Amino acid sequence: MADAAAAATGATRLPAGRAFTKMHGAGNDFVVLDCRDADAPDPSLCRAMADRHTGVGCDQILTIEAPRGPGALAAYRIWNADGSQAGQCGNGARCVAAWVLRDVRARGDEPPRRFHLESPAGRHEVEALGDGRYRVAMGIPRFDPASVPLLGFDVPRERYVIAAGGSILEVGAVSMGNPHVVLEVEDIEAAEVGLVGSRVQGYDGFPDSANVGFVQVLAPNRVRLRVYERGVGETRACGSGACAAVAVLVRRGSAAREVAVELPGGTLQVAWPSDDAPMTMAGPAEFVFEGVWPA
Structure with a gap:
């Protein structure tokens, strides 16, 4: 019928x-x-x-x-x-x-x-x-290298220097329940996200690969971000990547505790009230x- x-x-x-x-x-x-x-x-x-x-x-x-x-x-x-x-x-x-x-x-x-x-x-x-x-x-960001995981380092650092695919890079690394690498750039539009992102993901020190974020600081409470995700490639937004970028920048003293993270697909609001408090991320x-x- x-x-x-x-x-x-x-x-x-x-x-x-x-x-x-x-x-x-x-x-x-x-x-x-x-x-x-x-x-x-x-x-x-x-x-x-x-x-x-x-x-x-x-x-x-x-x-x-x-x-x-x-x-x-x-x-x-x-x-x-x-x-x-x-x-x-x-x-x-x-x-x-x-x-x-x-x-x-x-x-x-x-x-x-x-x-x-x-x-x-x-x-x-x-x-x-x-x-x-x-x-x-x-959740609370985890910076211990073993938690990321990142091999070859015993203690957390604000900046790690790695040789990936012929490039010498200065990066941050953090786990948000998945591994993240954060690179600060001067111009987010000019960042070689696909090339450098794939090189970092192939670095032997990241045995589980990593999501690679490229962040440009516009102000302590405003940044721009592009993310090259493992298993996907560049995406229009990455919530855990936004949290990772803010966490790394806060540790470096480059960002406030509440930050608007502007991604190609929209803006997310990330807050980290204190080092021992969970981060929150808000968006549509x-x-x-x-x-x-x-x-």
């Missing part, structure tokens, strides 16, 4: 398969899959869906999963465009928050303003700010479209 009705109206019937939601946070785009009652995607499916020519197109796949412990609304995992998994994604966390609250409303319940989500990096408090914006607690999360991936 449904097929006959579709034929009569000229409507196209969606094929049976896997429902997905396309979302983005400041231009960092995602395919969101509900895996609470379904298997997580394998790497080949992630690569296929992420392909911008033959798939849906995205920087990462986000899987919504049942919470692993009490008190959380949901858990999630992050899959890069190349099928590898990531430990943290700030823009993705906001999109997961928006998706989960929409699901709460669809069930007829009142969505909470504050709640917790569980990422591979741990538990995060989230606050719905209104107008499609969310603030996420991103937007729905783009819904679809079904053929089985």
Whole structure:
């Protein structure tokens, strides 16, 4: 009967398969899959869906999963465009928050303003700010080289000198639940993000590779940032990268505790109240479209 009705109206019937939601946070785009009652995607499916020519197109796949412990609304995992998994994604966390609250409303319940989500990096408090914006607690930055991980150094430094791909570079390094390298540049537009980013990612001292951020300081409370993400390439925004850049700059005395981080896809608000407090990152999360991936 449904097929006959579709034929009569000229409507196209969606094929049976896997429902997905396309979302983005400041231009960092995602395919969101509900895996609470379904298997997580394998790497080949992630690569296929992420392909911008033959798939849906995205920087990462986000899987919504049942919470692993009490008190959380949901858990999630992050899959890069190349099928590898990531430990943290700030823009993705906001999109997961928006998706989960929409699901709460669809069930007829009142969505909470504050709640917790569980990422591979741990538990995060989230606050719905209104107008499609969310603030996420991103954890305390870890500068110990073993935590990044960064090989060849025993103690944290504000600046590390490394030889990567024939280039001698002065970098900062920090973990936000995933590894980040931060390079200060004078002109963000002229930065060789792809070339230098790939060289840093291939450096032997980063056994898990790294996300590489290029930051230009405009004022203590305002910076510009471009990020070359591992498993993805340059993205229009990176929430954990914004936190990493601010953390490194604060340690150097180059940034304030509250910073507007301007990325190609939009601006994120990053705050680090004190060295022993979690960083927070606030920004938008937007729905783009819904679809079904053929089985």
